[in-house]
Amino acid sequence: MDLPAGSISAILGPNGAGKSTLVHILLGILKPSSGEVTISGKNIQHYTRRELSRLIAFVPQSEYTAFEFSVLEYVLMGRAPHIGMLQMPTHDDLVHTLEHLEMLGLSNLVHRSVLELSGGERQLVLIARALAQEPEMLLLDEPTTHLDLSNKGRILSTLSNLAERGVTVVYTTHDPDSAAMIAQFLVLMKEGRVLSSGTTQSVLSAELLTETYGVPVRVVQVDGQPVVLLENHGG
Amino acid sequence: MDQHIDLALVSRKRTRRWVILLTGLLLVFTISIFVGRYPQPYLMPPRLLGQDELARQLVLALRLPRILAALMMGASLAAAGNVLQMVFRNPLVGPGILGVSQGAGFGAALAILTFSTIPLAVELSALLFASLGLVLSYLIARQLRYGGWVLRLILSGIAVSALFAAGIGLLKYLSDPLTQLPEITFWLLGGLWSVTWREVLLMLPFVTIGLIIVYLMRWRLNLLSLSEETAFSLGSRMGRERALLLMGAVAAIAAVTAVGGVIGWVGLIIPHVARRLFGASAQLTVPATILMGAVFVIFCDTLARSLRPGEIPLGIITSLLGALIFILLMITVGARWKP
Numbered sequence: 001m002d003l004p005a006g007s008i009s010a011i012l013g014p015n016g017a018g019k020s021t022l023v024h025i026l027l028g029i030l031k032p033s034s035g036e037v038t039i040s041g042k043n044i045q046h047y048t049r050r051e052l053s054r055l056i057a058f059v060p061q062s063e064y065t066a067f068e069f070s071v072l073e074y075v076l077m078g079r080a081p082h083i084g085m086l087q088m089p090t091h092d093d094l095v096h097t098l099e100h101l102e103m104l105g106l107s108n109l110v111h112r113s114v115l116e117l118s119g120g121e122r123q124l125v126l127i128a129r130a131l132a133q134e135p136e137m138l139l140l141d142e143p144t145t146h147l148d149l150s151n152k153g154r155i156l157s158t159l160s161n162l163a164e165r166g167v168t169v170v171y172t173t174h175d176p177d178s179a180a181m182i183a184q185f186l187v188l189m190k191e192g193r194v195l196s197s198g199t200t201q202s203v204l205s206a207e208l209l210t211e212t213y214g215v216p217v218r219v220v221q222v223d224g225q226p227v228v229l230l231e232n233h234g235g
Numbered sequence: 236m237d238q239h240i241d242l243a244l245v246s247r248k249r250t251r252r253w254v255i256l257l258t259g260l261l262l263v264f265t266i267s268i269f270v271g272r273y274p275q276p277y278l279m280p281p282r283l284l285g286q287d288e289l290a291r292q293l294v295l296a297l298r299l300p301r302i303l304a305a306l307m308m309g310a311s312l313a314a315a316g317n318v319l320q321m322v323f324r325n326p327l328v329g330p331g332i333l334g335v336s337q338g339a340g341f342g343a344a345l346a347i348l349t350f351s352t353i354p355l356a357v358e359l360s361a362l363l364f365a366s367l368g369l370v371l372s373y374l375i376a377r378q379l380r381y382g383g384w385v386l387r388l389i390l391s392g393i394a395v396s397a398l399f400a401a402g403i404g405l406l407k408y409l410s411d412p413l414t415q416l417p418e419i420t421f422w423l424l425g426g427l428w429s430v431t432w433r434e435v436l437l438m439l440p441f442v443t444i445g446l447i448i449v450y451l452m453r454w455r456l457n458l459l460s461l462s463e464e465t466a467f468s469l470g471s472r473m474g475r476e477r478a479l480l481l482m483g484a485v486a487a488i489a490a491v492t493a494v495g496g497v498i499g500w501v502g503l504i505i506p507h508v509a510r511r512l513f514g515a516s517a518q519l520t521v522p523a524t525i526l527m528g529a530v531f532v533i534f535c536d537t538l539a540r541s542l543r544p545g546e547i548p549l550g551i552i553t554s555l556l557g558a559l560i561f562i563l564l565m566i567t568v569g570a571r572w573k574p
Contacts, residue, residue: 027468053470063462066324067515073457080458080469085476086451088518094242111245133469 001187001197003170005136008163010179010200011172013189014213019172022189023141026170028052039137053081057130059140062122068113071125075101078132100131104158120151127158131167138162140171144178156182176217176228180204188212201226249519252512256526263530267302267537268294277541296431304430305536306529307442308495309505311487313528314449316502317509317520318484321460322477323385329503330488333388334395338368339492341399344406344419351415357422358437358493364399365489369481371395383463425496425550427536434494441490446525448483453521456480460517498550500557501528507564531556 003009011019024030026037028044037044039055047055057078065074078100079093089097101107104124109117117125123143130138143159144152159169160182173179179186179200186203188195190212196203204226209217216231269279273293283290316329323332330336342364346357375391382390403423410416449456458471459480466473492498505528506520513519535552 024464027464029464029467049467049472050470053468056468058464058468060462060465063465065461066326067321067460068510069457069515073514073516077457077461077469080455080471083454085455088454139468 001194003168003187004185005168006163006166007184008159008169008171008182009185009187010183011170011187011189012176012179012212013172013174015174016191017174017189017212018192019174019189020141021192023058023139023172026139027056027058050081053133053135055135056137056139057133057135059123059126059130059138059143061142061145063126065114068115070111071101071106071114071117072097072110074114074125075106075129075132078129081133096134097128097132100128103131104128118151119146120148120154123147123151123155124158127155131162135167137168137170140169142173143171144173144175152178176204176209180226180228204228249513252523256523256530260526260530260533263533263537264302264306267305267533268298270537270541271298272541272544276544300432300435301427301430301536301540302533303435304427304438304491304494305533307435307438308427308491308498309501309528309530309532310446310525311442311491311528312498312501313505313509313524313531314446314521315484315488317506317517317524318449318456318480319502320506321456321517322480323389324460325385325389326507327503328389329500330484330492331497331499331502332396333392333485334368334372334399335365335485335488336368336492336497337396337399337403338371339365339489340423340497341402341406342367343422343493343496344403344410347415347418347422348406348410351418355433355437358434361493362441362489365492366485368395368399369485369489421548422496423550424548425498425553426539426546426548427495428540428546430494438490438494441486445483445485445487445490448479449487450521450525452476452480452483453517456517456521457515496550498532499554500561501532501553504557504560504564505531508560511564 011022013019021030025032028047031045039047044052076089076093076097079089079097083089083093098107098110101110104127106121106124106128109121109125114122114125127138127140138159140159143155147155156178159171163169183200185198186200187197188203188208195212196208204219206217206219209219209228218229218231219226220229221227269281270277271279271293273279273290274283274287279290284294312330319328319330319332320326339361342360342362343357345364346360350356372388372392372395375394376384376387379387379391381387407416407419410419455471455476458466458469459473459477461469463473488502505524509520509523509527513523532553535556536549539547539549539552
């Protein structure tokens with residue numbers, strides 16, 4: 001499968017479909033048992049850890065930390081790929097970090113402890129940290145799963161804006177609607193296999209989704225956007 | 236941007252805290268030189284140094300090396316405690332884990348029992364077994380086949396510590412109750428009464444190298460406190476960075492424990508206080524723990540040698556004050572410092 005640069009791709013599938021494993025392979029944490037992952041034609045295993053961290057930034061679904069870092073300290077860690085092992089962040093790193101915080105509307109949270117943030121704020125802070133890496137691609141694991149409707153909308157529109165600025169966005173989700181809303185490309189997964197991949201319009205069909213999720217669904221168009229509905233069993 | 240004003244204010248407040256800490260260290264160090272039980276209890280008039288040869292000898296040969304040893308001990312235990320807490324992503328671990336402290340205790344007890352007449356035997360044996368404790372914890376952790384790396388290391392550390400603790404129990408049981416047992420007990424309670432320049436020179440290289448590694452890598456320590464996949468995606472070579480930081484921390488702990496025995500609470504409590512004052516980032520807490528640990532142990536050791544005609548074991552005083560500070564920290568949790 002190919003994930004086109006500069007666009008938004010969603011990896012869609014039910015729980016246990018192998019999305020997280022795929023994310024770990026894309027990050028280079030796991031080695032694929034067969035096949036290879038290439039970025040700009042070069043196998044990711046041939047990039048150094050530092051090179052890779054400047055290409056792909058990862059936003060975990062949630063992140064536990066035992067320490068009360070401030071939002072600023074936390075997002076500043078995203079500069080790590082640009083800071084040597086024995087070096088400290090410079091004033092430039094600080095400026096970059098503040099710019100990304102401002103871009104995501106987080107300037108008022110700079111001194112807040114990361115342990116005191118709401119779910120949506122926390123997700124945005126994780127995205128800000130990933131952006132501070134200045135990557136070419138943003139890889140997000142279930143970015144909207146635990147969020148309410150307004151925060152879900154906020155995250156998805158943030159991802160759209162980022163893609164418009166030229167960042168390649170790839171995210172996993174088990175929710176077809178989250179995928180349909182912003183993704184131009186879709187990878188459909190089930191039981192560790194890719195069932196289908198291509199443009200969202202071509203992949204998001206009732207037959208493929210029924211096969212993937214094992215329940216009958218219908219795909220309807222609302223204002224030109226596909227919406228997935230469960231078929232009514234009871235009648 | 237208004238954050239710049241904000242950041243300047245934060246850094247000004249922090250600068251003030253650094254000045255207070257440094258002044259505090261200088262003050263405690265200087266006062267400690269003149270506190271003791273000669274010529275009378277508590278305070279020696281500074282002018283005596285110019286008049287009394289015995290007073291000068293006392294300060295140069297006994298008090299000064301002892302204060303320097305306390306400084307190194309406090310700095311090492313507190314900074315290493317901070318490293319362990321962040322590497323193991325658990326603010327409740329301290330130098331007592333990983334088998335280092337118990338290993339040192341076992342080594343010391345063994346030396347007291349078998350070859351106590353050889354100079355430095357107790358210290359070197361403690362150093363040897365402290366290192367052995369770490370190596371054993373590491374090797375066993377590698378054999379475990381469940382849990383993440385951190386959990387495996389903590390589990391094997393607990394097991395190795397228990398093994399050495401049992402060994403210490405056995406050695407105490409076998410020791411001569413009139414001569415060896417009190418020595419072992421006193422050593423395990425910890426103290427710096429036996430410190431001369433020789434011990435200071437023994438500690439110095441380990442402490443210096445250990446603390447330099449920790450200081451230089453302090454910002455990377457933040458990354459290691461995050462989840463493994465995040466640290467990985469931020470480009471951290473975790474295995475190598477973790478190993479370097481742990482080596483630095485353990486070298487320092489092992490050296491000061493070999494000389495001063497098992498001193499509790501410093502490595503647990505000082506990092507917490509440092510985080511209250513400077514925030515969680517290890518960029519600031521590492522130098523803060525070094526300074527605060529030094530102040531704390533010099534202060535405790537000065538009490539240990541001057542409060543009573545006989546020596547009070549240092550470990551008792553650090554535990555007493557440490558536990559009190561811990562309680563204070565817990566009940567004032569709402570009064571956390573905000574920039």
